[in-house]
Amino acid sequence: xxxxxxxxxxxxxxxxxxxxxxxxxxxxxxxxxxxxxxxxxxxxxxxxxxxxxxxxxxxxxxxxxxxxxxxxxxxxxxxxxxxxxxxxxxxxxxxxxxxxxxxxxxxxxxxxxxxxxxxxxxxxxxxxxxxxxxxxxxxxxxxxxxxxxxxxxxxxxxxxxxxxxxxxxxxxxxxxxxxxxxxxxxxxxxxxxxxxxxxxxxxxxxxxxxxxxxxxxxxxxxxxxxxxxxxxxxxxxxxxxxxxxxxxxxxxxxxxxxxxxxxxxxxxxxxxxxxxxxxxxxxxxxxxxxxxxxxxxxxxxxxxxxxxxxxxxx
Amino acid sequence: xxxxxxxxxxxxxxxxxxxxxxxxxxxxxxxxxxxxxxxxxxxxxxxxxxxxxxxxxxxxxxxxxxxxxxxxxxxxxxxxxxxxxxxxxxxxxxxxxxxxxxxxxxxxxxxxxxxxxxxxxxxxxxxxxxxxxxxxxxxxxxxxxxxxxxxxxxxxxxxxxxxxxxxxxxxxxxxxxxxxxxxxxxxxxxxxxxxxxxxxxxxxxxxxxxxxxxxxxxxxxxxxxxxxxxxxxxxxxxxxxxxxxxxx
Ligand SMILES: Cc1cc2nc3c(=O)[nH]c(=O)nc-3n(C[C@H](O)[C@H](O)[C@H](O)COP(=O)(O)OP(=O)(O)OC[C@H]3O[C@@H](n4cnc5c(N)ncnc54)[C@H](O)[C@@H]3O)c2cc1C
Numbered sequence: 001x002x003x004x005x006x007x008x009x010x011x012x013x014x015x016x017x018x019x020x021x022x023x024x025x026x027x028x029x030x031x032x033x034x035x036x037x038x039x040x041x042x043x044x045x046x047x048x049x050x051x052x053x054x055x056x057x058x059x060x061x062x063x064x065x066x067x068x069x070x071x072x073x074x075x076x077x078x079x080x081x082x083x084x085x086x087x088x089x090x091x092x093x094x095x096x097x098x099x100x101x102x103x104x105x106x107x108x109x110x111x112x113x114x115x116x117x118x119x120x121x122x123x124x125x126x127x128x129x130x131x132x133x134x135x136x137x138x139x140x141x142x143x144x145x146x147x148x149x150x151x152x153x154x155x156x157x158x159x160x161x162x163x164x165x166x167x168x169x170x171x172x173x174x175x176x177x178x179x180x181x182x183x184x185x186x187x188x189x190x191x192x193x194x195x196x197x198x199x200x201x202x203x204x205x206x207x208x209x210x211x212x213x214x215x216x217x218x219x220x221x222x223x224x225x226x227x228x229x230x231x232x233x234x235x236x237x238x239x240x241x242x243x244x245x246x247x248x249x250x251x252x253x254x255x256x257x258x259x260x261x262x263x264x265x266x267x268x269x270x271x272x273x274x275x276x277x278x279x280x281x282x283x284x285x286x287x288x289x290x291x292x293x294x295x296x297x298x299x300x301x302x303x304x305x306x307x308x309x310x311x312x313x314x
Numbered sequence: 315x316x317x318x319x320x321x322x323x324x325x326x327x328x329x330x331x332x333x334x335x336x337x338x339x340x341x342x343x344x345x346x347x348x349x350x351x352x353x354x355x356x357x358x359x360x361x362x363x364x365x366x367x368x369x370x371x372x373x374x375x376x377x378x379x380x381x382x383x384x385x386x387x388x389x390x391x392x393x394x395x396x397x398x399x400x401x402x403x404x405x406x407x408x409x410x411x412x413x414x415x416x417x418x419x420x421x422x423x424x425x426x427x428x429x430x431x432x433x434x435x436x437x438x439x440x441x442x443x444x445x446x447x448x449x450x451x452x453x454x455x456x457x458x459x460x461x462x463x464x465x466x467x468x469x470x471x472x473x474x475x476x477x478x479x480x481x482x483x484x485x486x487x488x489x490x491x492x493x494x495x496x497x498x499x500x501x502x503x504x505x506x507x508x509x510x511x512x513x514x515x516x517x518x519x520x521x522x523x524x525x526x527x528x529x530x531x532x533x534x535x536x537x538x539x540x541x542x543x544x545x546x547x548x549x550x551x552x553x554x555x556x557x558x559x560x561x562x
Contacts, residue, residue: 100440104447128331
C-alpha cells in the first residue's frame with residue numbers, strides 16, 4: 001500500500017503540519033510520498049524531501065496551484081490516486097477546502113480530522129465539538145483523510161527523497177483568484193506555537209486587545225489567539241480564532257484571558273498541556289479545564305503577571 | 315436568480331453532547347434540536363440577496379427525519395419562499411447528502427447554492443465541497459462576504475492568515491463561515507406566514523441515489539478528562555507554578 005501526503009506550505013516554506021501528517025501516514029504504510037502543489041515552490045519540495053521516511057516528492061506547479069484553488073489541486077491529485085491507496089492532508093483551512101472535493105471525485109468518504117490511526121482502515125476522530133470521539137472503519141478502496149496535526153508528533157529530518165515533477169492539471173477554469181489579504185506577524189504561528197496567549201470578549205476593543213495581549217505574548221514568545229466573540233467584534237483578525245470552527249491548538253502552555261470557556265472554544269484548546277485562565281468570574285466554565293486559575297480582573301492580573309515574569313527573569 | 319439553501323437539524327449549539335453508555339453514539343433523546351448555526355447564516359445570506367433584489371427565489375432543502383420540517387419552517391420564517399424535505403431516518407454521510415442534493419439540484423436548477431461550511435454534530439466540513447465536485451461546479455468555501463451578480467459571485471474567504479477573494483462562475487457552491495452575517499430572529503408574523511408556505515416531502519429512496527454508508531462506526535467514546543486544576547492566589551503564585559510545571 002502506498003500513501004500520498006499533500007504538503008501544507010505557502011509556496012515559500014513548508015509548514016510543520018506536513019511533518020505531523022507524515023507521521024500519521026507512516027502509521028498506514030512505509031511507502032509515503034509527498035505532493036507539493038504550488039508555484040515557485042521548489043524550495044518547499046526540497047524541504048519535504050528531507051523529512052525522514054519519505055520515499056519521493058512530487059512537485060506540481062501552476063498559478064492556480066500557487067493560489068491554492070480547490071479545483072486545481074483536485075485536478076492534480078485525482079489522476080495520481082491510481083498509484084495510491086490513501087491521501088492524507090493536514091486539516092488546515094486549505095486542506096479542508098480541497099480534500100472533500102478529491103474524495104467526492106473518487107466517490108469515497110472523507111474521514112475528517114483524524115486524531116489517531118488504529119489500523120490502515122480504522123481511525124479515531126472528534127465529533128460534537130470534541131465532546132465525543134468516534135472510531136470509524138472505512139470500506140472504501142481509497143481513503144481520503146484530513147489529519148488534525150496537533151494529535152501527531154512531527155516526523156524528523158534526515159530524509160533524502162528525490163523531487164520529481166508531475167502534471168499541473170488544467171487549473172481552475174471556473175474560478176478566478178482576485179487577491180489575498182494576509183496578516184503579517186513576526187510572532188510564532190498559532191497552529192504550531194509552544195505558547196499561546198488568547199484574549200476574549202472582556203477586552204472590549206481592538207486597542208485594548210493589543211494593549212493587554214501583545215506585550216504578554218511578546219514576553220512569553222507566544223502566538224496570539226482569540227475567542228470567536230473577540231474576532232466577531234473585530235478585536236482580533238479572523239485567523240486568530242481558536243475553537244471548534246477555528247484553529248485547533250495544543251501548545252505546552254495556553255493562557256486564556258477574559259474568555260468564558262464555551263464548548264466551542266474548549267474544542268480548540270483543551271488538549272493543551274497546561275491551561276491557565278484569568279477571569280473575574282470564579283464560576284466561568286474555563287476554570288473546569290484550567291490547570292491554574294486566577295480569579296481576578298485582567299486589568300490588574302495581567303500587569304502583575306508581567307511583573308512576576310520579569311522578576312522570574314523573563 | 316434562484317438560490318438553493320440546504321439546512322440541517324442538529325443538536326442545539328448550547329447543549330453539551332453526551333456519549334451513550336453502550337458506546338453506540340451520542341444521546342439525542344430529549345435533547346434540544348435546532349437549525350445548524352452555519353445553515354442559519356446561509357439562509358440569512360440568501361434572504362438578504364433576495365431583499366437586495368439579486369435573488370428572486372430562495373428554496374430551502376433538508377435531508378432528515380420528519381422533525382426536520384420544523385427546521386424548514388424556521389428557514390421559511392426567516393424568509394425562504396418554499397421548502398423541500400428529503401425524508402430519511404438514516405443519518406446519511408456527507409457524500410450521500412451531497413448526492414441527494416445533486417439530485418434535487420438536477421430538478422430545481424438553482425443558479426447558486428449557499429450552505430453552511432460545517433454541521434456542528436459530525437464536524438466534517440465536507441458536504442459543500444463534495445457537492446461542488448459531483449456537479450463539477452466551482453466552490454467558494456468559508457465565505458465571509460458574498461457579492462452575487464449575473465453569471466458570477468465574488469467571495470471573500472476566511473483562510474489561514476487572513477482573507478482570500480475569488481470570483482467564481484455561476485452556478486457555484488458557496489459555504490458560509492461565521493462572520494458572513496448575523497442571522498435574524500424570525501418575527502411572530504413571519505413564523506405564522508411560514509406555516510402557509512409550501513413544503514414538499516420526498517422519500518430519499520425515491521431519488522435513486524446510493525446512500526449506503528462507507529464508514530462503519532465501531533464505537534463512540536468520551537474524550538479523556540483533564541485532571542483537576544487549582545486556583546492560584548496571585549500572579550507570582552501562578553509564575554511559580556508554571557516554573558514547577560516546566561512550561562516557562
Ligand atoms: C456555530 C458556532 C461556532 C462557534 N465556534 C467558536 C470557536 O471556534 N471558537 C470560540 O471561541 N467560540 C466559538 N463559538 C462561540 C462560543 O459559543 C462563545 O460565544 C464564545 O467562545 C464566547 O467568547 P468569550 O469567551 O470571549 O466571551 P464571553 O462568553 O462573553 O466571556 C467573556 C468572559 O470574560 C470575563 N470577563 C469580563 N470582564 C473581565 C475582566 N475585566 N477581567 C477578567 N475577566 C473578565 C467574563 O467573566 C466572561 O467569562 C461558536 C458558536 C457557534 C454558535
